[in-house]
Amino acid sequence: MKVAVAGATGRTGSEIVAELRERDHDVLALSRDPTDDQRDLDDLAAVLTETDPDALIDFTVPEATVEHAAVAAETGVPLVVGTTGFDDDGFAALADAAREIPVLRASNFARGVHALRDIVQAGVEALPEYDVELTETHHNGKRDAPSGTALTLLDDIEDARETELDRTHGREGEHERAPEEVGVHVRRAGNVRGEHEVLLAGNDEVVTLTHRAESRRVFAAGAVDAAEALAGRPAGEYDFPDVL
Numbered sequence: 001m002k003v004a005v006a007g008a009t010g011r012t013g014s015e016i017v018a019e020l021r022e023r024d025h026d027v028l029a030l031s032r033d034p035t036d037d038q039r040d041l042d043d044l045a046a047v048l049t050e051t052d053p054d055a056l057i058d059f060t061v062p063e064a065t066v067e068h069a070a071v072a073a074e075t076g077v078p079l080v081v082g083t084t085g086f087d088d089d090g091f092a093a094l095a096d097a098a099r100e101i102p103v104l105r106a107s108n109f110a111r112g113v114h115a116l117r118d119i120v121q122a123g124v125e126a127l128p129e130y131d132v133e134l135t136e137t138h139h140n141g142k143r144d145a146p147s148g149t150a151l152t153l154l155d156d157i158e159d160a161r162e163t164e165l166d167r168t169h170g171r172e173g174e175h176e177r178a179p180e181e182v183g184v185h186v187r188r189a190g191n192v193r194g195e196h197e198v199l200l201a202g203n204d205e206v207v208t209l210t211h212r213a214e215s216r217r218v219f220a221a222g223a224v225d226a227a228e229a230l231a232g233r234p235a236g237e238y239d240f241p242d243v244l
């Protein structure tokens, strides 16, 4: 396959380029400041038209991904999005692109996280009276908080509880915890690849469910799996579990 990568110089994008090369794919590494073996991300439309790749993988920033999605839709290139931190307009722009091309967006391309999602939902359903608290930890270069994965897990917890919970970001001051609260705790330190922990507590017992990425290669492998699986699919919105 021929695969273009937006954000190829980044922490995750560079791992995706390495993973694609290891699998013998033809790689178009895109950067705003291209070296000799890269293509200019600012000329994305021209590059995609000229090279006609099988997929574009995007791990950049939301404002750029939204622009790239419009170009992918215009040029008919399937899109895999790993970028997190979209607002409602950003999600709407991705949905617009998905009318023309397959768009697979996942807040986390580690397979274990999608197993964790199922386990968390089962735990929350099995222990309906227990308090739920979520903690995520990432490297000190991460822009968005809470992480995209944390937001996905919170949606899953609300689905399992069949109610909207009061997402309480950190705590300060004097007040008791309300039963409908779900505490959301964010830590940024060092080069932590990504940790997510859901804690369930009640009845004099505590259950903790944790995923820890030990290398960014786990995200890269998942994103490449997704690009391989997206080829030939009809236009529409996809999540990682749809192609696992």
Ligand SMILES: NC(=O)C1=CN([C@@H]2O[C@H](COP(=O)(O)OP(=O)(O)OC[C@H]3O[C@@H](n4cnc5c(N)ncnc54)[C@H](OP(=O)(O)O)[C@@H]3O)[C@@H](O)[C@H]2O)C=CC1
Pocket: 006, 007, 008, 009, 010, 011, 012, 013, 030, 031, 032, 033, 041, 059, 060, 061, 062, 064, 081, 082, 083, 084, 085, 106, 107, 108, 109, 110, 144, 148, 219
């Ligand atoms: N879904 C998942 O599994 C994962 C998602 N992520 C998400 O991926 C995104 C990238 O994370 P990470 O690799 O740590 O970030 P980095 O900052 O390391 O890399 C981002 C890359 O995007 C490019 N970029 C930055 N700003 C712009 C812009 N305005 N326009 C175009 N390109 C831009 C830069 O490349 P250059 O300057 O060369 O153009 C940069 O190398 C984040 O949203 C993160 O949350 C991260 C890991 C896993």
Ligand SMILES: O=C(O)C1=N[C@H](C(=O)O)C[C@H](O)C1
Pocket: 084, 107, 108, 109, 138, 139, 142, 146, 147, 148, 149, 150, 193, 194, 195
């Ligand atoms: O920025 C990161 O590094 C990561 N971002 C994703 C997120 O926001 O959930 C996935 C992973 O945790 C790494």
